[in-house]
Amino acid sequence: MTANALLHIDNISKRFGGFVALDGIELQVMPGERLGLIGPNGSGKSTLVNCICGTLQNETGSVRFDGHKLDGLAAHQRTHRGVARSFQLPRPFHSMNLLDNLRVPLLYTVHARMGPLRSTGDLDARCLELLEMVGLAAKAKQMPRDLTQVEMRKLELARAVAAEPKLLIADEAMAGLSHSEIDDILKLLMRLNERGITVIMIEHIMSAVMSFSQRLAVLVSGKKVADGLPQDVVRDPEVVRAYLGQ
Amino acid sequence: MVMAFAHWVHVDYLYFASYTILQFIVLATAWNILGGYCGYVNFGSAAFFAMGAYSSVFMHKFYPLPIPLLIVIGAAVSGIAGLGMGYLTLRLRGSFFAIATLALAVVLQTLVVNWDFVGGSRGAYIIRPETLEFAGYEINYIEYLFFLMLSLAVLALITARTIERAQLGFGFATIRDDEMAAEASGVPTLRVKLIATTISGAFMGMAGAPFPYYIGYLQPSSAFGLEYAVNSIAMPMIGGTTSWIGPLVGAILLGSAQQYATVTISSAVNLLIVGLMLVGFVIIAPNGIVGLVQERLRAWRRP
């Protein structure tokens, strides 16, 4: 199982001063897999995402992706290698319209990977295509501040996908949304997965995680306490204790 | 005879005044490439300008060269300084860069004051010829300087406008908006920021390189003058920071107003007005004059 994993996290740790945020995490994600990552607040999920994406650097252990070590690489280099993320609180480029928001990863990541192949017309067409995929094509020329919460999340996902990643990490892309909006985002993530993008979903909304994930990993206080089939993991006594017993 | 003399004085003054305004266009545009596009404040414009001016003084004493070459040297010196400052401070929190540039001016001035080769605190005289032979024609030296500065201003504006429409312009804007999201989209933020500090510094150095020849006698206090630091921030801020037009509008407006005002009122009052306008504009009209005009146009188009 480990030999052909897309993402291979080996014994990584991270501390902030005296506080141990991650403690010897081991995790593998297979190509094309849908992994759910859950844990109580402050359990280290975001720190783990930041260590995978290069926003933070892990102190011990290593992160391997697609057969290469990512350790020491900056965040943008990891994006170039095919790791993309959406942010928990959407962080659009607020001085640019939606089309230009998507143009950034195309200009900086897809170009870096394949050389500047595209003409301006091709770029526009690709941006529109992406906006259509998330249902925002009609708002292509609007600014991010004109969007609703759910539209903002969609823009965030579209921008991550624009970088043509192999792995997409969706960091609480559904927090605060209504039921129908959650379904919207779930369908979107499913479609992306069908196109061959591996997805790690970090989520608090259990119904969403359970319906989406093929496998579930649980973090508690910086340690991985469970990893397996979703229905088994939620019955795991340690997980139940972590969620209910505090 | 008297008429001819009056005419001569008049035209020469016009060249002198226009040179100053063009110089401000270069400085304001240069400042805006880093400040307006990327959102990083440089308080040390005077230092970068003075580095250009003093590299010319140094070359004048060491091995005199034609001014276009001095401009290249000034650009190199100030560009490298910008790169170095950026490299030291831009990996840390954003405000450290601003603070470091503020301190840079004081220290460079200290160095120059103590450096006798370039005149020290007494200053340095640069004797410039009255006229210059150019392609068989004899032209007035001030005209020559004017045309040099005009070309620099055009070059700076073209550079700024080109950047705005290129990949680099998108990169700059992502840094102004959100650096973390920029990295996640694949923008190499540190490299992009260093490109900005280098280009910005280099243009400030270019603006300073012909200055000793223009003024004839260069003192540390004139090269490091506060009016450069203040104007190169105030002009883009008042004109508008998001496009190349803003600094141009700001520089022409404030530059000509100051040229007019120094004749009629004291230079201190003059600078006070610039300072008050800066404070007023950043509070009331964050997008400057260009922003105000754009809003008007939008309201007018969509009744």
Place this chain on the structure above:
Amino acid sequence: MDISWDLLLNAIAAGLLLGAFYAAVTAGVSISFGMLDIVNIAHPAFVILGSYIAYFFNINFGVDPILISILAMPVFFLLGSAVYQVYYLSFEKRGQESLRGLAFFFGLLFVTEVTLILVFGVDYRYVEAAYIGPSIHIGIVDLPLRMLVPCLAALALFTGLQLFVTRTFIGRAIMAVSQDQLALQLMAVDPIRIKRIAFGLSIATAAVAGALLIIIQPIEPSVGREYIGRVFAICVLGGLGSMPGTLIAAMLLGVVESLTATFYGPSWAPAVSFGFLLLTLAFRPAGLFGR
């Protein structure tokens, strides 16, 4: 090498006295920049404003400059609170503090300086007090009261501030603003109100620092600019927001500057702070005592 011990000891003593004064100038920045993350580069201009207020009342009414500055503190506090309110509404709330907020303080610095030039001119001004002139001698070390009195006043100010931020409710809330917004919510205080008070306090310290400055040396309006590099160098070197760190860093800078002035000439002293700043940024961005 033949070092004159006499010269060396005197330079160190003068540096320590000077350093304590630097600490007083930096105290306000340590609050605004270190704790509130507001890059108030106009702070030295408020210090100079304090100097001119001390000058005005000293020359016209013969009041002691330090006493004037203590009386001026509440006025400076209100001024600072007002400045913060404008800053908050115009920049912090809109998320524009990094570009326009900095330009705003730069504008304030500049407007204050030019206004002082227009009112008082560019001549050097000084105050008169009994302790300006005489010195006390300890062995070969010569301690001018002109330096010693400001040093003691600065240490008193510093101790007061340290006690305030560590021992009072509002002081601890100010510390929490910088470190732990959540704790602040749990304390049920409005962070904007706390920041307004803290910024007011930081400007109030400028009144005292200004009076001390004009006791130490005659001043003119642009003197403040020399202090911008110094105060931020001290603030960064001391570790942002740490009062004891600031005091030690200020003493260190004072001694190094004094040694530089004694052995290389006073015209080199302004470069020392910048060297300190750059070295700190390059090697220890968290400050001397940071992790």
